[in-house]
Amino acid sequence: MTRANVQRGVTWRIGRNFVRSYRVPSLALLAAALCLLSGTAEAQFRCRVTVNPFAFGTYAPGNPAPHDVTGNIDVRCMGQPGFFTATLSTGSSGGFAQRQMLSGATPMAYNLFINPARTLVWGDGTGGSLIVSRSKPRPGRQDFPLPVYGRIPATQSVSPGLYTDDIVVTIVF
Numbered sequence: 001m002t003r004a005n006v007q008r009g010v011t012w013r014i015g016r017n018f019v020r021s022y023r024v025p026s027l028a029l030l031a032a033a034l035c036l037l038s039g040t041a042e043a044q045f046r047c048r049v050t051v052n053p054f055a056f057g058t059y060a061p062g063n064p065a066p067h068d069v070t071g072n073i074d075v076r077c078m079g080q081p082g083f084f085t086a087t088l089s090t091g092s093s094g095g096f097a098q099r100q101m102l103s104g105a106t107p108m109a110y111n112l113f114i115n116p117a118r119t120l121v122w123g124d125g126t127g128g129s130l131i132v133s134r135s136k137p138r139p140g141r142q143d144f145p146l147p148v149y150g151r152i153p154a155t156q157s158v159s160p161g162l163y164t165d166d167i168v169v170t171i172v173f
């Protein structure tokens with residue numbers, strides 16, 4: 001899904017979560033960037049984004065433990081030293097307190113975090129969420145793996161079905 005307000009960039013999509021007999025095999029994330037460019041082509045600071053598959057695997061609604069997974073956003077920056085920030089949208093929930101995937105009108109709560117303890121929500125800096133930023137201190141190429149920590153809370157009563165959500169990842173540099 002592409003947003004019209006993206007400048008010189010593309011979007012990242014999160015979706016295709018399946019629940020078949022209470023099973024969630026995958027939550028796929030597709031990548032994108034918002035690029036604010038200046039300078040000459042040889043010297044400018046520029047970045048590209050790649051998102052690796054993000055799979056939740058099997059979710060058991062009766063399990064008293066949350067269902068945790070880890071994915072990755074890879075940012076490769078080239079050119080002169082620079083700085084970038086990475087933000088995630090709210091998705092269909094409209095807020096960062098608890099994102100939700102939908103199967104028709106049935107919601108399944110989940111969230112995306114910047115830390116392994118899953119206490120710091122990755123968002124756009126509003127509503128209690130935080131952004132991720134990195135600095136490239138030297139000229140040339142540098143890779144930045146940005147881990148994404150996902151969690152589906154325990155003991156949700158959800159029906160079997162296809163659960164999806166779209167998250168826009170914005171990289172500003």
